[in-house]
Amino acid sequence: MNGKKLSRQYRDHLSDFKVWKQRKHAKQWLVFPENIGSHLSIDETALSKGELYTIITNKKAKGKKGAIVAIFSGTKAGPIIEQLLQISAKKRSEVKKITLDMANAMKTIAKQCFPKAIQVTDRFHVQKLALEALQDTRIKHRWAAIDLENEQIKLAKGMGKPFVPKLFSNGDTRKQLLARSRYLLYKSPNNWTQNQFERSKILFAQYPDIKVAFDLVQGLRNIFNKTTSIQIAYTKMAHWYKDVENTGFRSFNTIANTISLNYKSILNYFINRSTNASAESFNAKIKAFRAQFRGVKNVEFFLYRLTTIFA
Known part of the structure; x- marks a missing residue:
């Protein structure tokens, strides 16, 4: 069977993409509160044409099922904080540590959304x-x-x-x-x-x-x-x-x-010598996933497949 035809059939008929509940806002934000753990990582990566996305991952999942906590379009703190604050304060208080880089936006997100978490700048x-x-x-x-x-x-x-x-x-x-x-x-x-x-x-x-x-x-x-x-x-x-x-x-x-x-x-x-290596490793998986499909033509469908596997 033609590869493009198979991909189209999977997207339109075989998968649940058409009825995916988060499809309407997938390009802007995706949040999975059930994947929050005590140790998180926050980093940015490019999905398509250099467009940056902010990704929060659970270290305990080790890059497998349940790894993705949230994906946001862009790196502005305001819209990200707005969505994360929709998660209950009790759930957000479970986070004890979060690793990140030295970007002020990342620190602001961590401080306001996970106030009980210790911030660790990646060495x-x-x-x-x-x-x-x-x-x-x-x-x-x-x-x-x-x-x-x-x-x-x-x-x-x-x-x-x-x-x-x-x-x-x-x-x-x-x-x-x-x-x-x-x-x-x-x-x-x-x-x-x-x-x-x-x-x-x-x-x-x-x-x-x-x-x-x-x-x-x-x-x-x-x-x-x-x-x-x-x-x-x-x-x-x-x-x-x-x-x-x-x-x-x-x-x-x-x-x-x-x-x-x-x-x-x-x-x-x-x-305890925590680093952001897990986030960097997950970014590498995203890049490999993107390369496997020769780029990202449909961002919504790419995010659907990504979250189906890792969220």
């Missing part, structure tokens, strides 16, 4: 900011290296000579060194290959500021990996903040200020 969002600042430093040097090489090529052509770039001991040119260092900067030195270790030595010798930025990233990572209590984490974060101030890096100062504004929810991670 990986914090680390991601630091890694992006590190990569920005590398990219700035890479553009400068490209400009320098272009000038050298023009100069060589003007003199009628072939351009021969300078090679470092590992065979990289300056431009290649900065481009090929991208992935090693994401990893801990313990996980470097021998080639990456050699490249890092050359990179850090040529660009000491990248080494300083890399050490800041590793310092933040070690705080999350090795600290066992909120008190110790608070002290270490204060020392890290001081190190950032001493470097004078604008991007890292921005991150440090962001951390200081969200320090309470960030420190809550150290209570």
Whole structure:
């Protein structure tokens, strides 16, 4: 049977989509109060054409049946809060912990709709900011290296000579060194290959500021990996903040200020090391589900199938 015809027959006749009670408002909101648990995650994902949806999931379901608590179109706090407050206060008070990123809208939703829940900022969002600042430093040097090489090529052509770039001991040119260092900067030195270790030595010798930025990233990572209590984490974060101030890096100062504004929810991670990994994992399932059907042509039908499986 033709695949498109089978899909159409399933949508129009074999499934309950035509009589789905939530179909009228599916594009705006879907709420399943029965799936609320003590530990929730809230995150955003794109379903179709980059349009963002806010998704609340139950950690206990582990991405299976009963995982979806609510799906909302967009990320504005107001409409989401309006629908969540329709759930009884008793049911919402069952939530003891909710993991989220540093978006103000997410925090507002959590505070107003689940007032008894402890908010935990996902550590990986914090680390991601630091890694992006590190990569920005590398990219700035890479553009400068490209400009320098272009000038050298023009100069060589003007003199009628072939351009021969300078090679470092590992065979990289300056431009290649900065481009090929991208992935090693994401990893801990313990996980470097021998080639990456050699490249890092050359990179850090040529660009000491990248080494300083890399050490800041590793310092933040070690705080999350090795600290066992909120008190110790608070002290270490204060020392890290001081190190950032001493470097004078604008991007890292921005991150440090962001951390200081969200320090309470960030420190809550150290209570029992909760992360938003379950939400990210569920987002990956949605993307795989979307790819399986080659995109989302009918948003309502996609949400129907998604909630049938996961809600």
